[in-house]
Amino acid sequence: MISSRLLAVLLVSLSAVTLTPAADFKPAIVYDFGGKFDRSFNQSASVGAEKFKKDTGIPFREFEITNAAQREQIMAQLAKRGSSIIVAVGFTQASAVERVARQFPEVKFTIIDAVVDLPNVQSINFREQESSFLCGMAAALASKTGKVGFIGGMDIPLIRKFALGYVEGAKYVNPNVEVFQNMTGTTPAAWGDPTKGAELAKSQFGRGADVVFHAAGATGIGVMQAAQDAGLLSIGCDSNQDYLHPGSVLTSAVKRVDVAVYKAFQDAKAGTWKSGQLVLGLAEDGVDYSYDEYNRTVLTPAMKRRLDQARADIVSGKLKVSEYKAQ
């Protein structure tokens, strides 16, 4: 008798829960190698998820990948436990998303930095070449030696995309500029080797570079440190990193992963989430260069004017930035 009454109470409370959609909405996010405190790419994603939590009061599940075998497992588990939307951060998650999304067609997936062509997957990519172009311009404008550097993390098409935009931007300002390019490695370990990053930066400084741009995740921390130690300039990546070494960081190639994550969560909650491809560039505020109180001393108003002009030209289509195509 008691148990059936209990059951009735339970049923009532359960149906009450299902009536309020907010409580039913369960977002989840899976970070990539480097972890959510890499002060760069993943951290930006984490900021977006935290903002969603703050604005809506809805908690989210999160997971930091530490070895490749975990990806599919954790995504399947999150899907099984009734997540409404799973955001996978990073191109390396593509194959895991593809398999899990097939198994759970009712769950929404959003992947960042890769394309997965399935009816329940949204692929968000950025035109990194556009922000890199502006950073290349800034580097060439700030350089006194006419030599600037680029240090990538793992040698993959995405990072080549950064490099190409950077070179084009630098040459746009100064056709005679010399650009040194280095990649840290060919494995995911290349995202987390600051000692190597610092050594690569020093080698570029030795060859005469006085501004160096990194697209290397946590390896970049070493690059920026080396620039600070040498009294030269560095350019940050993905997150706004100007605050790390005020006065030594010229600007940052900001990639608004936080906006992408926040929007995916909000859209899924509101029911306006759509699958398919989304490419965000300067025009969509998906990428940009940073300007704040930390780099105001090094990024002069004259440089800013030129960058803003180029920015407007890229948005209007007057200025074309080429995109790196992997063969």
Next chain:
Amino acid sequence: METYTLIILLLAATIRVATPLLLAALAGMFSERSGVIALGLEGMMLGAAFASAAVAAVSGSAWLGLGAGIATGMALALLLAFACVTHRGNQVVAGMALNIMVAGLGPALALAWFDLGGQTPQLEGHGQRFLAITWPWAAAADKVPFPGRLYSQLLSGHNLIVYLAAVLVPLSAWVLYRTRFGLRLRAVGENPSAVDTAGISVTRLRYQAVMISGVLCGVAGTYLSTAASAGFVRDMTAGKGYLALAALIFGKWKPYPTLGACLLFAFTDALATRLQGVDLPLVGVIPVQFILALPYVLTVLLLAGFVGTAVPPSAIGVPYAKEK
């Protein structure tokens, strides 16, 4: 002229990269010469790197950081010696276990204490790190290409630990070949029962040797986190402990040849860094992947072809059991 400066910069980079390798290889030398396989170098270095970065960040003193690094290296060495010498455990397994333990423990403690995702706070320049020391008259000497620039760019301008490592090579050679302790150390690695018969404790000697290797790894770890970079990051040793072990074998367990091996490895690494994307005459631009593999290819070639047989201490890896 340009080439001359480039070569000097390349050699200066070689010295910077070689320092942690050399310290770890010397650490391995003491351990292996006593008959204990030094597979735990990586873990001891990583643990010390974490401890010194954490203490330097909290206390604001690089010297306290160095102290903490050495203390941590010694504590881990003690643990290793306890497993390998006292309990006669398998030395390979114990060393690997130490490496895996530290690889997880460092970031976990960093996460718990600093809440920065397994990193320690960024160290500030003054006081918290070992910075480059400029030798007297370096600026003046820089104007004279030879030998002035050799002095100002190659010899001057490194941090304290680099010079310390340079001093440690002759010191280690002296300890190993010119002191009673060194003689006993070498003997215990070759024939522990003879040492035991002479009335000297094998256990005590091996403990001492492993502890020395802990101290040296402590210095190496401190170099990585407070001198070469500014803070601890997950897995920041990046295999340097194993590379040091290779250098030690390459150097046939002797101090000066080991120094040579470390410098060679570091040189190929520094060269690889500088060859990337450079348009070479005749060959053109070499693909990045090939350049990055160069140090390893060279190692394999040298080990296979030029070193000759490297004979390890005969009692290495064999736990000593006193006959009952």
